[in-house]
Amino acid sequence: QVYLVESGGGVVQPGRSLRLACAASGFTFSSYGMHWVRQAPGKGLEWVGVIWYDGSNKYYGDAVKGRFTISRDNSKNTLHLQMNSLRVEDTAVYYCARGFCDSINCHNLLDQWGQGTLVTVSS
Amino acid sequence: DIVMTQSPDSLAVSLGERATINCKSSQNILYSSINKNYIAWYQQKPGQSPKLLIYWASTRESGVPDRFSGSGSGTDFTLTISSLQAADVAVYYCQQYYSSPYTFGQGTKLEIK
Numbered sequence: 250q251v252y253l254v255e256s257g258g259g260v261v262q263p264g265r266s267l268r269l270a271c272a273a274s275g276f277t278f279s280s281y282g283m284h285w286v287r288q289a290p291g292k293g294l295e296w297v298g299v300i301w302y303d304g305s306n307k308y309y310g311d312a313v314k315g316r317f318t319i320s321r322d323n324s325k326n327t328l329h330l331q332m333n334s335l336r337v338e339d340t341a342v343y344y345c346a347r348g349f350c351d352s353i354n355c356h357n358l359l360d361q362w363g364q365g366t367l368v369t370v371s372s
Numbered sequence: 373d374i375v376m377t378q379s380p381d382s383l384a385v386s387l388g389e390r391a392t393i394n395c396k397s398s399q400n401i402l403y404s405s406i407n408k409n410y411i412a413w414y415q416q417k418p419g420q421s422p423k424l425l426i427y428w429a430s431t432r433e434s435g436v437p438d439r440f441s442g443s444g445s446g447t448d449f450t451l452t453i454s455s456l457q458a459a460d461v462a463v464y465y466c467q468q469y470y471s472s473p474y475t476f477g478q479g480t481k482l483e484i485k
Binding site: 284286293294295296299308309310311344349356357358359360362363364365 | 373410412414416421422423424427433463465467469472473474475476477478479
């Protein structure tokens with residue numbers, strides 16, 4: 250059974266930083282790309298970014314590029330999202346999600362999701 | 373960036389009837405060399421995380437009921453629920469994974485009429 254458990258959410262003032270974590274279990278973490286997706290209250294899904302299985306490549310959505318950084322520790326089966334210069338519009342539930350791999354290749358659709366952690370940016 | 377546009381924004385269908393949700397991409401997401409469309413569909417029930425339903429436009433994820441089907445190619449795609457059940461009340465999202473950023477549609481809210 251795959252488990253993805255996010256933590257680190259909370260209330261933070263605009264301009265400050267916050268670091269989220271996602272603890273993974275039930276699969277070979279080091280073999281999968283990992284994503285962050287967010288959902289503002291009452292709104293749709295917004296893709297935040299991805300880190301490849303070995304950390305060699307990272308890609309980000311336009312809204313967070315230059316402010317957010319994804320990292321991973323394959324020895325601890327943990328994914329992180331460092332969020333700097335936070336804005337009110339970053340308020341959302343943040344999900345970590347696993348990229349899909351078949352027998353041949355891996356792709357950037359999301360086959361397992363965590364329960365999410367809420368980040369509220371407010372003064 | 374590839375923009376994914378879903379229609380309608382909301383939909384009310386009677387139990388047992390067919391529900392159809394459309395998704396249009398702003399550019400072709402068919403990788404012609406392998407003849408695969410890089411689109412997935414997700415279901416998000418109230419208070420829950422999203423769940424993968426369909427990928428490669430028409431491949432059902434393991435465990436997804438066969439009343440869910442996907443179709444389309446190139447830029448126009450459809451998610452169909454052949455006989456709506458009460459458990460299908462949810463918001464449905466399409467996502468392209470052809471190129472970064474891997475964008476989602478705005479979502480379609482499906483309700484019972």
